[in-house]
Amino acid sequence: MENIGLLIDGFGHILSWNHILLMMVGVTLGILVGVLPGLGAPNGVSLLLPLTFSMDPISAIILLSCMYWGALFGGSTTSILFNIPGEPSSVATTFDGYPMAKGGQPSRALTLAFVSAGLGALAGVVMITLLSGWVAKFALKFSSPEYFAVYFLAFASFISMGAQSPFKTLVSMMLGFALASIGMDTISGNLRLTFDIPELIKGVSFLIAVMGLFGIGELLLTSEEGLRFEGIKARVKLAEIGRTLIEIPRYWLTIARSTIIGIWMGITPAGPTAASFMSYGVARRSARDKSLFGKGDPRGIVAPETADHSAGTSALLPMLALGVPGSATAAVMMGGLMIWGLTPGPMLFTDRPDFVWGLIASMYLGNVVAVFLVIATVPLYASILRVPFSIIGPIIVAVIFSGAYQVANSVSDIFLVIGFGLLGYVFKKLDYPLAPLVLAMVLGDKAEDAFRQSMLMSGGSLNIFWSNGLVSGLMALGLVLLLSPLAFWLIGTLRRRRHDVAPHGDGNAAA
Amino acid sequence: MSENSANGVSRFAVELGVAALTGGFGAAVCYGSLDIGAGWTEMGPDAGYFPFYIGLLIVFGSLVNIVQAFLKHRGTEEIFMDAGRAKVVASFLLPLTAFGAVSAWLGLYVGTALYIAATMLFQGRYKWWIALPAGLGVSLVFFVVFEIGFQVPLLKGPVEAWFGIY
Amino acid sequence: MKKSVSIACMIAAALGVAAPAAAFEPNRPVEFVVTAGPGGGTDIFARTIQAIIAKYELMKSPVVVTNKGSAGGAEGFVYTAGYKGDAHKLAFGTNNAYLLPVRAKVPYKAEDLTPVAALASDEFVLWVNGKADYATAADFVAKAKEGGLKIGGSQSKDVDQILTSMINDATGAKISYIPFKSGGEAAVQLAGEHIDANVNNPSENLGQWQADMVKPLCVFKSVKLSSEAKVAGDKGWGDIPTCKEAGIPIDNYSMPRTVWLPGGVEPDVVQFYADVLRKVSETPEWAKYLADTSQSPVYLSGEELKSAVEVDGAAVSEVLKREGWLAN
Known part of the structure; x- marks a missing residue:
């Protein structure tokens, strides 16, 4: 338990009012960055980077990492309140967070999200504290075939969820894959599907798609209901926050499972976005009563949030221990490390234990600070919802447009966002599921890159996906997850046939 | 055939329109992929291999959706959106x-x-x-x-x- | 899009007319367009310059940094080239500025950009896994001639793959190349023994070297690196033999870090930024940045830079042509 001692030393390095103040500043800025959909955590952190050149490395990393935590929290807020994911990783939170808020319980939804996120983050830090050495060695075992297997697993665990029409799901998912492949192809270095349109060479940004499909699409649906937010009129009562806090232990199983998924995806490193989707998919699958999922089930908020944050924190471990960033934000922080004169990599733990353990200690404190700050803002956010739609609607549109522009400083993205908004609106009304499209956009090109890298490694042989225990295990698990709903469905149908009754019209409810 | 000015647009028409749109997009994806090579070389799939089949699947799914629109929504009075x-x-x-x-x-x-x-x-x-x-x-x-x-x-x-x- | 471009042109034209006599001085925020994602080598390059300019107040106007790294940096170059004649847009890149139009069908040409300066030159080192039993580059080449070895690198048909092709061509080796998203990924893949070698820049592999997970075999430079410091145990950058003496007859291969203006700008604009960047390159902070990232100091501008670009472009194009990677 040498690490515990080092951690206590770490706390010794960071416990000062100055640092606590830096944490609060970082978290607050982060929340702001997270709430604004165009500004992501990577942007925010790189903007603060020049400020930190004159700081000592420990203060600098506290400021930057706390901004990251804040951004992760802020991203969930807009997902829940407006159906606009402020960060890519909070897309899955919209599935149940927004319906719950719309159903009149915005404070409950926000509190659930924040507390489970905080728990997830803490679990991630505990893992880093205890297992740093082992995990770093484990992560080295991962190469392209293993990455592909992890992405495949993430897909398989999510894909069978609640589709009314399998062919609409197919079209939606394939649209996502196609959109993800626009732009430059990593493996061949050639442009694909750009049709000589200059605006397309940068590809179609995932954020643009999400802002349009979810944000604008939802606003259009809301406007159809008569230009006002139906239902979200509930007053915020402090008691509701308290009641939600008491409710949380009930979801211990979801939280535990999501934490494991999050940590796993964070260190492998498939990233927080994949983690939140996978965790949501698994939570939905393993729930005995699925009827509330998509309509405001608390587990549908707890699962993605816990996984998102535990993945976000665990993603810092590969950065510290191996010098590979597990997320875009980690990549920026790594750039920072170099500028402060530190070399990210395996020797950082030995050379600068004060820095590493100071950072880890600040992750404990920073996340606690973040949870308190962000819960303190719940009444504020919830009161935004009482503003009439004719004011808040246009403001949301303006925020989305400015965000869309900021993604790549491109005017064409503003029109693209409107296009995606229309698509999202029509798809929603025709029961095309949007989640498979989004997931395919997030993972599609990564999975394809990993697949084709594997093919280059093996000289075109598919056997590489069964070449060692690790990759075989992952692939097998993925196949089981992919095929099990089909098997259950078949068994269920057969049994129903035999009993000659068909109580549930759609076969999906079988578990 | 399903444009009904008094009641707005029928769901059937919109289903058809959307499926046609996605199908067209799929066809464009296929076309774009053939341009850059959609084969399987000795070093694994070419740049256009996956996009090509993705495009084909989009076209296929859209066709099925068109058929289903005829089966499920044709002749029903279901309205996508009234005036x-x-x-x-x-x-x-x-x-x-x-x-x-x-x-x-x-x-x-x-x-x-x-x-x-x-x-x-x-x-x-x-x-x-x-x-x-x-x-x-x-x-x-x-x-x-x-x-x-x-x-x-x-x-x-x-x-x-x-x-x-x- | 078109509208804003034409407006920018109008403004630029107006400026050109209004102040022909006085030396150019930017009068509104200057945009630094980074042709790479946040955290990458080019990003740090641009942001370091931004910080130095701010510290020494080398420019009156503020600097705004934007990242446009999609499509191997083409996004940023296309964006910059689109602001023809605009004196307030600077693109930061490497030799990808003039390589991309040669190897991919990107909607800009090298002539659409005006070279301003090259400020540093990043070196390439041949790295193998720390446990590998190659003692010298010659051992590695001997094994590589049997075939089956894999080099991993950043991007496709970019500097790393071109160098791999040059190694194959110079030694008769049959090394295959696997493209990853970044040099960092290639570093970890090498540390995990999933690939046999990489040709990363010094800073990309330093961490792994210090932990003995990877080791350098030779540096693609005509003379040894000048740094004295012992960065990894008892070894320093200066101890790495040159590839030429170690058994790979490639004399010099490096990647310039370059700054570009859009095409059609006035010569005094180019001169102004070249001067600012020269002042940057003379500061102690710049020397520290170069040392921290183990890059070589270089400052090129004007005609010198133009001919360097031509020489490098021609040499690399030859490789691209041999491999059949030309886009047009």
Whole structure:
């Protein structure tokens, strides 16, 4: 338990009012960055980077990492309140967070999200504290075939969820894959599907798609209901926050499972976005009563949030221990490390234990600070919802447009966002599921890159996906997850046939 | 055949339209992929291999959706959107599109101020002396947050240049 | 899009007319367009310059940094080239500025950009896994001639793959190349023994070297690196033999870090930024940045830079042509 001692030393390095103040500043800025959909955590952190050149490395990393935590929290807020994911990783939170808020319980939804996120983050830090050495060695075992297997697993665990029409799901998912492949192809270095349109060479940004499909699409649906937010009129009562806090232990199983998924995806490193989707998919699958999922089930908020944050924190471990960033934000922080004169990599733990353990200690404190700050803002956010739609609607549109522009400083993205908004609106009304499209956009090109890298490694042989225990295990698990709903469905149908009754019209409810 | 002016657009027509649209997109993806090589070489799949089959699957799925539209929605009286609702949605969508167009021309700050003021004025039925300052205020907050706070430039147009802000 | 471009042109034209006599001085925020994502080598390059300019107040106008790294940096170059004649847009890149139009169908040409300066030159080192039993580059080449070895690198048909092709061509080796998203990924893949070698820049592999997970075999430079410091145990950058003496007849291969203006700008604009960047390159902070990232100091501008670009472009194009990677 040498690490515990080092951690206590770490706390010794960071416990000062100055640092606590830096944490609060970082978290607050982060929340702001997270709430604004165009500004992501990577942007925010790189903007603060020049400020930190004159700081000592420990203060600098506290400021930057706390901004990251804040951004992760802020991203969930807009997902829940407006159906606009402020960060890519909070897309899955919209599935149940927004319906719950719309159903009149915005404070409950926000509190659930924040507390489970905080728990997830803490679990991630505990893992880093205890297992740093082992995990770093484990992560080295991962190469392209293993990455592909992890992405495949993430897909398989999510894909069978609640589709009314399998062919609409197919079209939606394939649209996502196609959109993800626009732009430059990593493996061949050639442009694909750009049709000589200059605006397309940068590809179609995932954020643009999400802002349009979810944000604008939802606003259009809301406007159809008569230009006002139906239902979200509930007053915020402090008691509701308290009641939600008491409710949380009930979801211990979801939280535990999501934490494991999050940590796993964070260190492998498939990233927080994949983690939140996978965790949501698994939570939905393993729930005995699925009827509330998509309509405001608390587990549908707890699962993605816990996984998102535990993945976000665990993603810092590969950065510290191996010098590979597990997320875009980690990549920026790594750039920072170099500028402060530190070399990210395996020797950082030995050379600068004060820095590493100071950072880890600040992750404990920073996340606690973040949870308190962000819960303190719940009444504020919830009161935004009482503003009439004719004011808040246009403001949301303006925020989305400015965000869309900021993604790549491109005017064409503003029109693209409107296009995606229309698509999202029509798809929603025709029961095309949007989640498979989004997931395919997030993972599609990564999975394809990993697949084709594997093919280059093996000289075109598919056997590489069964070449060692690790990759075989992952692939097998993925196949089981992919095929099990089909098997259950078949068994269920057969049994129903035999009993000659068909109580549930759609076969999906079988578990 | 299903355009019914009294009741608005039928779901059947929209189902067909969307499936045709996705099918067309799929065809375009196939076409674009063939351009860059859609084969399986000795070093694994070519750049266009996956996109090509993805395009094919989109076309296939769209065709099935068209068939299902005929089976499920044809002849039903199901309405996608009636005239009244279409008007409400348009009253939100059109200003939004205008906002995009104006922003591309005059920049996002001017666009935002105009859009918010106009929607408050005409849809919210606020008085002009509330709507106008509100629009300008939001625009100003954006300016302070993005331009000064985070130093991320938003699109600017001739109006800002007039004031010497670039 | 078109509208804003034409407006920018109008403004630029107006400026050109208004102040022909006085030396150019930017009068509104200057945008630094980074042709790479946040955190990458080019990003740090641009942000370091931004910080130095701010510290020494080398420019009156503020600097705004934007990242446009999609499509191997083409996004940023296309964006910059689109602002023809605009004196307030600077693109930061490497030799990808003039390589991309040769190897991919990107909607800009090298002539659409005006070279301003090259400020540093990043070196390439041949790295193998720390446990590998190659003692010298010659051992590695001997094994590589049997075939089956894999080099991993950043991007496809970019500097790393071109160098791999040059190694194959110079030694008769049959090394295959696997493209990853970044040099960092290639570093970890090498540490995990999933690939046999990489040709990363010094800073990309330093961490792994210090932990003995990877080791350098030779540096692709005509003379040894000049740094004295012992960065990894008892070894320093200066101890790495040159590839030429170690058994790979490639004399010099490096990647310049370059700054570009859009095409059609006035000569005094180019001169102004070249001067600012020269002042940057003379500061102690710049020397520290170069040392921290183990890059070589270089400052090129004007005609010198133009001819360097031509020489490098021609040499690399030859490789591209041999491999059949030309886009047009």
